Amino acid sequence: MTLMDTRVDDGYPTRITGTPERLPRVHPTVWGTEADGPIDAATLANHDAKGYTVVEGLLSPGEVQTYWQDLVRMSSGDGLADDERVITEARTGEVRSIFDVHETSELIAELVRDPRVLDRARQILGSEVYIHQSRVNYMPGFKGTGFYWHSDFETWHAEDGMPAPRAVSCSIALTDNYVFNGGLMVMPGSQRTFVQCVGETPDQNYKSSLKDQRVGVPSEDDITAMAAEHSIDQFTGAAGSALWFDSNIMHGSSNNITPYPRSNIFLVFNSVENALQEPYAASAPRPSFIAGRNSTPITR
């Protein structure tokens, strides 16, 4: 199959000119069954319907401490400012995210292979998996800025060449998530709809979009329609809880003026049967620390 064929067959056209449409998703949300892993049938059905699943206490309080110390260590190293894998807050210069942590932190490399994590990823995606993206996020208190509404898959498809939404994200809270400190908001069921975004992708868009996304953002009309149809749920929970969410779910977060920072480990698993192609709507693929191109299956 040539690149041209891929584009012709593309069920998820985006970064278009003209009026955006809301397209039905071509692919399933849940690809495995109860027999394939630790998630029971009812929870799988719920994930299929809503596009997300909360697992309370995925990490123990002791593990949370260990990972927290690892995050502090990583955020305070020398030479961070020069490392392209470190994203700083646009306004203040503070560390906001560190990418590729499954390659640079032994602890997170272990976590990726932990059966509590890996077996759930395999089960939801119905195949062997690999890491598309890993990062730790740090939203400081008082001035943490949120993220506007978006679908991750829209970007991964357009800019990374991910063919189908056969990827799932696991966000593990390292701090308590309250309703008021900028926790993730999701529109349950929105993963069934692909919302086209308007606008050509600028070269090296990722350098600004990781701080403040301006392309790959749905229209206000589409956000209003999606919220009216699906409503909004907000992820709250104690440190150690995990949110598994579909790559195409519409989500965003508010800013955080409370004194309580919000930190999490963010792991994106992609199916090995969904390896990246050429970008569907960008001139060049993003760097591999943002979009991994080694689709070798993770093994224990």
Next chain:
Amino acid sequence: MTLMDTRVDDGYPTRITGTPERLPRVHPTVWGTEADGPIDAATLANHDAKGYTVVEGLLSPGEVQTYWQDLVRMSSGDGLADDERVITEARTGEVRSIFDVHETSELIAELVRDPRVLDRARQILGSEVYIHQSRVNYMPGFKGTGFYWHSDFETWHAEDGMPAPRAVSCSIALTDNYVFNGGLMVMPGSQRTFVQCVGETPDQNYKSSLKDQRVGVPSEDDITAMAAEHSIDQFTGAAGSALWFDSNIMHGSSNNITPYPRSNIFLVFNSVENALQEPYAASAPRPSFIAGRNSTPITR
């Protein structure tokens, strides 16, 4: 008593240089008793402890509609941009607040005299009352910006010359308040502490502070200590519900990226025994549309 005496006796010094302190409040929160009005003893005791009270369904759904139409009418009039009583969003120019609405809207003038409102204000303050400030607030969806942590009384004392925190605010929701559309966050019990703020008040500070407050803001250390002691509650409720809150309670709000706007009517009642003096920490008082100087008691 001369101005000098007032300043010497001032139990709430603020806009200081040096290290701010957290001072115990000199005055009561609740000044009346169960016999004085419609609020029962338990609710009054709760208001005294927490500094706020929620009254569900203070306005009926039909009344909410009527007031909403009044707000739309007021926000779309001619010559608004030239009216100093109309505050626009710093970034977008959209109407954010309209002040002095009890003087310009007949409906709101009636609301101020409505026994559901007036009798509660009189009871909490234990005296006849007048309007210190009235406004309608409009926080649009998608891009509504919040307000950082502050005590209203700190500003009213410093810039308006309000002697004591014997004032109470009534915020009546005209839209549903969810946890995620920028609803008011309060620190319950924080009204018992006066948090000094650092910095001299610039001339005509109100022209920028109504959009984005930079003076009269507590330190991050003080916000952290107050949140640790008092925690944070967030006001949610259907349109028509009212939040009564003490003039000195620490409060703030996040931004609003949801499609759901948040609008409310905001009425500040002051005791006629607490009429404004010269500002305690500003070179000139703010205009009367922000801080009313006619302390004639409101009558039905």
